[in-house]
Amino acid sequence: MAVVQVPALPAAVAAKALVGQPPPRKLTKEELIRTHKTHLKKQDLSPDEARPVKQPVLSEAYPASTKSIRDVEFMPLSELRVETHHRGRGVIVKVISPPYIGAGAVSIVEDGFGNVDKLAIYNQPDSSILSAVPEGCVVAVKEPYYKHNGAEHDYMICVDHPSDVVLLRFADPLIPEQLRLGPLLKSADEWRAAGDTAFIEKDLPTAVFCYTEALETSEDEKFKAPVFTKRAGTNLLLGRYDAAMADALASRTGGPGDWKAYYNAGRAAYGLCQYAASRTHLEQALELSSGSSSSGSGGIRKEHERCLARLREEEHGDYDFPAMAASLSPTAVHLDRGSFLRRTRVDSSPHHGRGLFATQAIAAGELVFVEKATLMPNQYEPSRASAALYAMTVRQLCDNPSLAQSVLTLYAGDGVAGSRTGAEDTIIDGRPVVDVFLVEGIRTKNCFSAPLSTVEDTRPAAPPGHMAKGLWAHASHMNHSCVPNTMRSFLGDMLVSRATRDIAAGEEVFQQYVPVKSLVNLRNAEYKAGWGFECGCTLCSGERKSPAANLDRRREVLIAVEKACNKRGPGAGDKGIVPNAVIRNIDRLAQKLEDLHEPEVYDGLPRLTLIYPCNWLVGAHRGRKNHAKVLKYGLRVLRNFGFRVPLEEGSAWEPRDMYTRPGDVSLMTIHVVAALRKMAEAHQALGQSVMAARCTEAAEFGFLMVTGFKNDPSIIEP
Known part of the structure; x- marks a missing residue:
């Protein structure tokens, strides 16, 4: 992945004079499509090229929309104004071209009045159709941001926040008559069959879309149950565990065949590291499967045993660290382990906001906590690690809204924190509100640089600077001290914190944010620039x-x-x-x-x-x-x-x-x-x-x- 940075061009500078004004000239439909086709031809020549990431510039932050599409006033594309966020308004457009995939998905779109423009959708998870909107789909953009794109007469609707765009169902009454095609398929059976075909072709986002249309089209509960099961399984493969759990539980019929519903719900809860809930669901699956003719009991027992192992780790902090280290490799960095956190709690700190405090006495050398990463991509190239973590955070927050409470409440810096709306963890129009500038602020203030293994990193031959970037939400609550009472190390995506001296029950535990500089003024200048504080340690x-x-x-x-x-x-x-x-x-x-x-x-x-x-x-x-x-x-x-x-x-x-x-x-x-x-x-x-x-x-x-x-x-x- 790479960070996209658009250079300042003379035309862009000239466009500043047009802020709040309509463009003096917009490209015609023929011009837009002709230019778009040249981009598509280039794309066809390099179909496997890595997709870059557009990381937001915090100085250009603007909040995500918190309005429903039912509460905005829709306007024609002709009313868009340059470098303007159209608050309280929206546009509904049909995609009339295949998407050009770069840092985002760029398409040519048309509204119900025949106006044509360019739409760029960024920061969508790969699990969503919106990451590459197919031709013919209709989308609504809430409070659109219309910007100059660098070249002369080149403008576009820029959707940075993933929750600011909504894919409309073909039968949605919001769609203007001029854009209506009617449903592509007429019956729920046809939509289910289309979903099955997409699943076989490994087009999982389309499979989810088709199964959703089948569910919305049918009123037959007997028909819906197996479709919920199909959609649950597809969402599991996509890593959309919140949706998979909801679908699994919705697929229950009250009969012995519900073992599969509980099995899928248990797997989804496990994916969210909710091991107690996973155990409950898996035990229900075991009970039902033991009395049925299904052959699923072996798989359920295996998942149940795995879940119990995680619960033991959570309760006792009993880890086989040598075995964990031996299992690591550049392609296997995500360890299947639970987090041991019960020796610490989050509470208000007299130093900075919140902090971590010991719930019991901890002797020097003992485990303070062990935490599995909330988010950590397998990317150890320094120039790409930050972009990879940003992209993963946005995706996971879109795919699993239950992560919002642990992630979006973290410190994001004074400037970004001031733009919080209070709706960052709410669901609007069926999608969680995800503010990408808030995400980037949280990433910059809370991420850790992590080697594949700290013990291997101490070897003289260890590659310098070969670090991944990760977010450990519990550890992020720790305040800094230049003389901390803990020390952190890493095994893949596991952060291990040990006491460096005896810690009393109730005492705040500290860590070093970065290696400490020798001179007090230099190190505090670094803290001030990076986190906005001066250290008050002893x-x-x-x-x-x-x-x-x-x-x-x-x-x-x-x-x-x-x-x-x-x-x-x-x-x-x-x-x-x-x-x-x-x-x-x-x-x-x-x-x-x-x-x-x-x-x-x-x-x-x-x-x-x-x-x-x-x-x-x-x-x-x-x-x-x-x-x-x-x-x-x-x-x-x-x-x-x-x-x-x-x-x-x-x-x-x-x-x-x-x-x-x-x-x-x-x-x-x-x-x-x-x-x-x-x-x-x-x-x-x-x-x-x-x-x-x-x-x-x-x-x-x-x-x-x-x-x-x-x-x-x-x-x-x-």
């Missing part, structure tokens, strides 16, 4: 007590440190040995930087600017096999991450306890694990096997937090 609040001159001086020395370290890093030169003179220079700069940290401010706080030079010194001394210095600077790395460790040589300490000291303000990262491993290596080289084992144990425990489950941390180094 670290940021403490660092703001430093005089501005000190902060500026610290930045200058940090730049000098990074320049010196990057000039010749550990591993450079023969056999990875760094000259002593270079080490002494870095040591001197690190000490200079340390002196700029006021003891009264940084007592008990991380000193993030010191992590890089101390890590560098650990590597440099490791290359020279100076094991005592590796231990000295390894402890400083841990201290600078905020862990309370002894800095005096020879002091006794227990590495594993550094995660559980009450009141600590620390930051857990993969670099902590790496430092502990190098310290274990140094202890072993010095003959201190007990301390080597303890550092190794602490590293393994830290790696559990980083990767989400127990793994060997030796994979993080070449």
Whole structure:
């Protein structure tokens, strides 16, 4: 998928003078059709070309229509005005050309007065006929937006919000007499047969349309029941689980054959991750099938067992993480697992709006929650991942309106949030109201970048920047802290959150939105630009007590440190040995930087600017096999991450306890694990096997937090 961006053309600039005015000249019907046919010919030459995505520009946001087609005033195409949203009005048009499929479906349309124009319908799910409206169909566009399309005399009706266009039934009384063809088929039997043919030809949206016409045409309940079953099965294949469940339950007749209705309803509920409801339906299916002559019991039992496994995961958080990791592949990223969320709840936060709070005490290293993605496409190409997530979100909200409550209530940014109408989760004209600008605002503020597997992503050979984008609605309620008490990791579409220190019942749980920058002003500028807040965590609040001159001086020395370290890093030169003179220079700069940290401010706080030079010194001394210095600077790395460790040589300490000291303000990262491993290596080289084992144990425990489950941390180094 690709993002469509239309460049600003001189003609488009000139069109601004026409805002609110009729076009001075519109292309004739013959001109429109002739140009359209040239596009169709190009389309025929590349039928398998990937369909791009038109992502909305938030600065151009306008709300979706919340009116019914029965409540708007319809007007002829000739009354459309340039760059205008025609509020309270609508148009009814017949499609008189095949659609040209690009970022949207572009068709030539005609109204009941003989006026002709161009209609572009964007953001429709593939499960809908509206994603490629067939010639001859009649549609109503509510509160249409009429825009200049770039070229001279080129205008079109642009439908961005999928709920702003409605496909009218052929017998709908709204259709003007001039556009009426009458029903294409006369009887319910003919419509059912047409649906069966479309199903066999794998044209599932058309099959749903035909089955719907059959149901609307017939009054015979005995006829309707099997058609509801057919439509339920088709909707299941389309991933339209809400509709599939409604159809399945509507197909019941009160007899033993209803096992299939409950079976389909159970499968639909499972698709929505509503496992308790799924179990109820499947148990009803099992009960009915056991007394019937059907051969469906085996399949029902299999689905029932699968559902029970998900319920156990929801209740106990009992996961076979190694098996989950082994099942992952680039083509199998969506794991069949349930979400374990009962240790946390959403509530009002004193920090920002809502947050997550622990419902029980959670010890360091334990699961806080495990969540299956609400939405996550299998797209790990960075340039396409955002567009893929946006497109999936729109589709799923259209196809499964029950998702609206968990998704559309998320924070979307102050500008977009101000345009909420309150109707975002309502059904109007049989379709959920989906505002694509609101969806994009929610995506930008709440999505996570996720590797296929965090444990594999820690390997040195892991491809850089190879990330999918996903939305985890529960995790999205977590507020940010630069020194959070949880750490997240990923296995396919599963987000695993573990406590990085002991969490008390009722305590708010925090996460890092992005990796924390060393300097307080730089990281908060990022938070302000991305989410509209300045962090008030213990670290940021403490660092703001430093005089501005000190902060500026610290930045200058940090730049000098990074320049010196990057000039010749550990591993450079023969056999990875760094000259002593270079080490002494870095040591001197690190000490200079340390002196700029006021003891009264940084007592008990991380000193993030010191992590890089101390890590560098650990590597440099490791290359020279100076094991005592590796231990000295390894402890400083841990201290600078905020862990309370002894800095005096020879002091006794227990590495594993550094995660559980009450009141600590620390930051857990993969670099902590790496430092502990190098310290274990140094202890072993010095003959201190007990301390080597303890550092190794602490590293393994830290790696559990980083990767989400127990793994060997030796994979993080070449």
